[in-house]
Amino acid sequence: MIFDFLNAPIFATRTAASIAKVREAIQLPNGRWAAHAADAYTRTTGWPASVMTFGVTEALEALSALATAYGDRIPVFAWLMVEGMYIDDVTRSARALSHSLTVIRYKEAFEYSADPHGVHIVLIDESDLLEYPQRHFQASQRVKLEYPELKADEEKALRTCKRPLLTVGWWAFHHNAPDEVLAFASGVGAPIALLPTFHGIRPDLFEDFCREAERTGVLLLPAASIVWTEAFISADLIYALGGELNEGTLYGLHDFPWVKARVIEQYKLPFPGIDTGERSRRERWLGRIRKRKADLRQILVETAVKSRANPTLDPAYAAHAITNAAPENTLFIGEGNGTGMWLWSYIQEQSVLYPDRMATIGLSLAWAFAATLAHPTRPCWILCGDGSLGYQFELFQFLAKQKQNIVVFLFHNGTWDSIRLEQTFLFAQRYPGTELPDTDYVGMAAQAGWETERVTRAEELDAILQQARERKADAGPLLVDIQLQPDSIPFAGLSFALAELDYILKPKLLQTAWSLLRLKLRGRMPWRIVWMITRLFL
Amino acid sequence: MRLFRKYRDGGEELVDALVQAGIDTVYSIPGAQLLSVWDAIGRRNDIQLIVPRSEWEGVELAIKYFQKHGKPAVVMNTVGPGVVNELPALFTAQLYKATVICISPAQPEYKRRRIDRVFQGLRDEEILGPWAVQTQLGELKALRNWLREMGNSGCVVAARVPFDQLFR
Numbered sequence: 001m002i003f004d005f006l007n008a009p010i011f012a013t014r015t016a017a018s019i020a021k022v023r024e025a026i027q028l029p030n031g032r033w034a035a036h037a038a039d040a041y042t043r044t045t046g047w048p049a050s051v052m053t054f055g056v057t058e059a060l061e062a063l064s065a066l067a068t069a070y071g072d073r074i075p076v077f078a079w080l081m082v083e084g085m086y087i088d089d090v091t092r093s094a095r096a097l098s099h100s101l102t103v104i105r106y107k108e109a110f111e112y113s114a115d116p117h118g119v120h121i122v123l124i125d126e127s128d129l130l131e132y133p134q135r136h137f138q139a140s141q142r143v144k145l146e147y148p149e150l151k152a153d154e155e156k157a158l159r160t161c162k163r164p165l166l167t168v169g170w171w172a173f174h175h176n177a178p179d180e181v182l183a184f185a186s187g188v189g190a191p192i193a194l195l196p197t198f199h200g201i202r203p204d205l206f207e208d209f210c211r212e213a214e215r216t217g218v219l220l221l222p223a224a225s226i227v228w229t230e231a232f233i234s235a236d237l238i239y240a241l242g243g244e245l246n247e248g249t250l251y252g253l254h255d256f257p258w259v260k261a262r263v264i265e266q267y268k269l270p271f272p273g274i275d276t277g278e279r280s281r282r283e284r285w286l287g288r289i290r291k292r293k294a295d296l297r298q299i300l301v302e303t304a305v306k307s308r309a310n311p312t313l314d315p316a317y318a319a320h321a322i323t324n325a326a327p328e329n330t331l332f333i334g335e336g337n338g339t340g341m342w343l344w345s346y347i348q349e350q351s352v353l354y355p356d357r358m359a360t361i362g363l364s365l366a367w368a369f370a371a372t373l374a375h376p377t378r379p380c381w382i383l384c385g386d387g388s389l390g391y392q393f394e395l396f397q398f399l400a401k402q403k404q405n406i407v408v409f410l411f412h413n414g415t416w417d418s419i420r421l422e423q424t425f426l427f428a429q430r431y432p433g434t435e436l437p438d439t440d441y442v443g444m445a446a447q448a449g450w451e452t453e454r455v456t457r458a459e460e461l462d463a464i465l466q467q468a469r470e471r472k473a474d475a476g477p478l479l480v481d482i483q484l485q486p487d488s489i490p491f492a493g494l495s496f497a498l499a500e501l502d503y504i505l506k507p508k509l510l511q512t513a514w515s516l517l518r519l520k521l522r523g524r525m526p527w528r529i530v531w532m533i534t535r536l537f538l
Numbered sequence: 539m540r541l542f543r544k545y546r547d548g549g550e551e552l553v554d555a556l557v558q559a560g561i562d563t564v565y566s567i568p569g570a571q572l573l574s575v576w577d578a579i580g581r582r583n584d585i586q587l588i589v590p591r592s593e594w595e596g597v598e599l600a601i602k603y604f605q606k607h608g609k610p611a612v613v614m615n616t617v618g619p620g621v622v623n624e625l626p627a628l629f630t631a632q633l634y635k636a637t638v639i640c641i642s643p644a645q646p647e648y649k650r651r652r653i654d655r656v657f658q659g660l661r662d663e664e665i666l667g668p669w670a671v672q673t674q675l676g677e678l679k680a681l682r683n684w685l686r687e688m689g690n691s692g693c694v695v696a697a698r699v700p701f702d703q704l705f706r
Contacts, residue, residue, distance in 0.1 A: 031626075060626040063665070064594075067622045071657060089668035093625065096664040247658060358657040360619045362592060390591045416589075419568040426573055432580025433587045434568055500570040502658070503646065503702040507547070 008045070011037040011370070012052035016081060019054050026373070028366070029398055031061030036366035037373075038076045039069040043170070043200045043353055044331070044371045048075040048120075056086045059123075063090075063097055070097045070119045071357030072170060072197050073243070078121045087123055094121045150270040157262055158270070161237035163285045164190040165261070169243015170197035175268050178209045181241065182218050184269050188239075189282035191219040191289050193228050195243050196344075199352035203331055203375060210349040219290050223352075224344035227293045233258050234285075240265045246357055247499035255506040300346065308458045312485045315339075315411060317458055319346040322383065322409055325465040326350070331371050331380045335361045338417030339385040341490035359500075362391025365399055365408070372404040377473055382408045386436055387416050393444060399477045400449035406477045407468045410441055413486040420487055422501060424519065425512050445479040454481045489519070548704035549574025552641075552681070557585055559685035561612050561639070563603060564588070565596035569616020571643035571658075571701040593620055597627030601636040610637040617643055617701075618657025621666065628669040631694045638694050639685070640670065643701035663698055670696035 010017075011034040012025035028034040031053040041049040053062045059080040069076045078098075082090045098121040150158075158164065166185045173181070185192050192213070199206065199222075213220050221228040232238070232249065238261045245263060304320030319342040326332070332352040334340040336359025343352065353367055364382045372380045389410055399406065411417075416434040423431050442452040455461045464480050471478070498505070505512055520530050552575055556564070564579060565588050566572065579587045590596040593615045603611040615621050621642045631638045645658045671693050681697055 056629055057626050060629055060669075064619070064622045064625045067619050067657075067660060071618075071660075092668045093665045096661045097622075358619050358660075360657075393591075416568045419570065419573070422570045423573060423577075427577055430577055430580060433566070433576050433589050436589075500658075504570065504573075504705045507702075507705045 008047035008049045009041060009373070010050040010052050010079075011035070011041070013054060013058050016052040016054040016058065016079075019081065020052060020079075022052065025052060028369075029394055031058035032065045033366040033395060033398075035062040035065035035076070035078065036068070036363045037370035038078075039065070039074055040353060040367035040370035041374050042069070042074050042076055043072075043197075044202060044374045046174070046202050048077055049370075050077040050079060052079040052081070054081045056082055056090060059090050060093070063093055063121075065363070066097050066119050066121070068355045068358045068360045068363065070099070072355065073099065074119070074170065076119050078119065080121065080123050082123060091123055094123060097121070150264070150266070154264050155270065157237055158188065158239065158264070161262075162281045163234060163236045163261075164188050164282065165193055165231050165235035165238045166190040167193045167195055167238060167240045167243070167245065167249070168198045169195045169241065170201055171267055172198060172242030173201065173205060173209075174242065176241065178205070178212065180269055182209075182213055182216055185218050186216060189279060189286060190239070191221055191231060191286060193221045193231055194223050194349075195245075195249060196223040196352070196354040196356040197243055199223055199347070199350070200354060203329070203351040203378065206351050207329075213349075219286060219293070220349055221289070221293065222344075222348055222350075223354075224341075225293075225296070225347075227289065227296050229258075230292060231289055232261075235259075235261045237261050238263045241269065242267055247502060254502050255504075297348075304346070310485075313456060313458060313461065313482060315342050315413075315484050315488050315490070316345070318409070318411065318461060318482050318484065319343060319383070321458070321461055321465060322381065323347055323350065325462075325469060326381055327379055327469055329378045331375060331378050333364045333367050333371065333380065333382045333384075335364050335384060335388050337361050337385045337388055338421060338490060339383050339388075339411040341418065342411065343383045345490050361385070361388035364388065365392045365395040365406075368406045368408075369395075369399060369402060369404065372402075372406060376404070379468075379471065380404070380406045381468070382406065384408055384410055385417065386410060386412045386414065386439065386441065389441060390436070390439070396445055396448035396450065403474045403476050405471050405473050405475045407471070408477065408479045410479060410481045411484055412441065412481050413484040413488075414438065415486040417486060417488075421489060424487070424489075425501065425515050426504065426508050427511065427515075442479060442481045445477075449476075451476065451478040452481065453478070454483065456483045547574050547578075548699070548706050549576075550578040552699065552704065553578040553582065553585060555682040555685055556612060557582070558682070560609060561685075562586065563611040564614055565590050565599050565611060566614040567593050567596060567616070567620060569620055569643070571616050571704065572614060574704045575614065593623035594625075594627040597624050597631060597638060597640070600638045601627075601631050601634055604636040604638065605634070610639050613638060613640045615640075615642055617645065617662065618660045621662040622660070625665065625669065628666065628694050628696075632669060635693070640666070640694065640696040641681075642696070642698050643704060644698035646700045646702050663696070666696050670694040 010022055010025045011028055013031055013034055014027050017025035017027055028037055035051040038049040038051040051062050053059050059082050062078055098119050221231055240263055244265050304316045307314035307317045323346040334343040334352055334354045336355055364384050368380045368382055414436050420431055420434045442454050446452045453464050455464055516530055562585050579585055590599055596613045600611040600613050
């Protein structure tokens with residue numbers, strides 16, 4: 001196998017696997033799904049997987065999917081074999097989506113020495129392949145990792161700040177041991193805000209870390225929860241370890257910057273540890289955040305339980321019931337949509353794969369396939385909206401053949417809900433274009449060979465969840481079509497929606513204020529959300 | 539609320555320009571940055587909004603539209619993965635020599651440096667560049683002239699409008 005040295009699988013299209021004679025390649029229907037699968041495999045194992053395509057169309061499909069890996073700095077290798085006449089064009093497109101210098105000829109492959117934190121694209125002229133069919137790549141990794149030292153003023157800020165917050169991203173454990181991270185948080189007196197990509201690191205590593213944090217009393221804040229957002233707003237120093245902050249993490253909003261704190265972005269911890277002189281104030285802050293976390297959790301659970309009595313199924317109840325019923329070792333998959341917001345509302349310290357920086361939709365089935373391939377004994381539960389499932393019909397048959405334990409909980413409300421949420425903010429009651437056609441997802445999945453269930457009431461969902469818990473590792477895919485009411489507003493994840501409205505909120509400030517007031521008056525928006533949004537404008 | 543609609547926003551200006559250029563069909567997957575355009579289309583009956591299953595399907599439908607009617611349709615998708623998802627279908631349009639007009643919102647240039655690699659900061663025009671005859675990141679006013687000139691040129695064209703202009 002020519003890619004032995006990578007020690008991770010190659011996800012390839014059928015043509016590519018056959019042309020390159022890579023028998024061990026895992027074949028997917030097209031370049032897009034192959035690239036998404038390689039991305040998910042890397043996220044959940046830490047080993048950079050590869051995607052291999054043949055021809056311009058497949059290369060462009062792969063590039064469109066690699067944008068997600070590029071955003072989160074996931075190290076995926078892409079081997080794109082392209083006809084010579086198009087190679088310069090593909091190179092130009094690829095350059096915008098790669099952290100590594102794009103290598104444009106087969107002979108030069110692996111002569112890279114660029115930033116290792118991200119996507120590496122190797123473009124291969126297919127005529128070169130014919131010329132050197134037996135040649136093996138010479139792996140000459142000349143990667144030098146250099147990290148900036150903590151500057152004197154940053155160190156001083158770390159010593160003197162009153163409300164420090166440590167955030168951990170996907171790369172946090174690649175350069176620091178988990179116990180070092182906990183020791184640092186404990187020493188500095190900072191809560192740890194888990195970034196969405198951190199929930200998607202190797203699941204056993206994640207679980208050990210959460211257990212150890214609980215044992216040592218370090219406070220963890222699950223990504224995108226309300227208390228997480230509040231911690232970002234009220235911190236005066238943020239040490240971002242192994243992953244930069246962005247719009248989604250409330251950093252850098254132009255119209256209304258939420259985060260006022262100084263941000264230090266680093267891949268390594270400043271050891272030896274930093275001795276601080278602000279212990280008592282920090283402990284008061286930590287205590288306050290800890291209490292808020294418990295209070296908000298209680299409110300969320302109460303809201304979900306209360307909504308169980310509604311005549312139609314409420315997404316709050318569905319999200320709570322699913323996250324609560326999942327076996328401990330479940331790997332969740334979310335997407336950048338309204339359903340993703342519901343998932344983040346109720347998730348706790350659990351493994352979640354999520355496309356953070358690109359907020360991509362339409363990838364969860366390919367991700368589930370690769371994640372289950374990496375961790376075959378773990379159940380994989382997807383929370384997916386009906387808009388995003390529409391992107392993925394062509395994977396139905398493919399997944400049916402795989403016999404993996406994948407459960408898709410389809411939040412079926414017939415609308416583009418996260419967009420309607422933004423329309424609600426901006427235009428009160430005008431919702432052009434955001435209704436989805438009535439689609440029989442259950443029928444389509446059943447035709448492809450899936451197990452399917454349709455759920456309209458809470459009791460039915462509870463029964464299905466019990467069945468889902470008991471599924472075996474080779475049970476095959478199950479689609480649970482949960483019929484929900486549209487236009488419900490998720491508690492958490494609002495940070496994502498509001499970040500997306502940067503540059504838009506300010507000119508529409510009056511409309512937004514009026515819409516919020518209407519929502520409140522109609523009892524559709526809790527005061528704490530109104531307050532959170534109002535703080536933006538203060 | 540009429541009270542808040544005493545002035546026209548960039549979305550309405552853009553839709554005006556499309557209608558004046560003879561465009562009557564827009565294929566679009568929703569995104570926050572396009573909402574003012576969607577809202578403007580929703581209030582008119584001389585232009586229709588069709589929401590396809592995916593961005594690439596939108597481009598494929600626009601190719602079919604061109605082949606059937608002999609005039610271009612507009613494909614409008616949001617920043618980041620939305621625009622990038624058009625890529626393979628744009629190549630198909632190029633092969634068929636179909637005029638497809640892709641308009642997408644863009645991050646204002648002065649903000650891009652701060653949010654590199656977030657979906658709003660993705661340099662879509664560099665990614666789409668080789669597959670389209672392209673205008674620069676431009677003013678709405680420039681787009682209006684450009685739409686008039688392009689006509690049925692038989693090629694894929696892409697324009698990007700900074701989204702602060704769409705909501706001003």
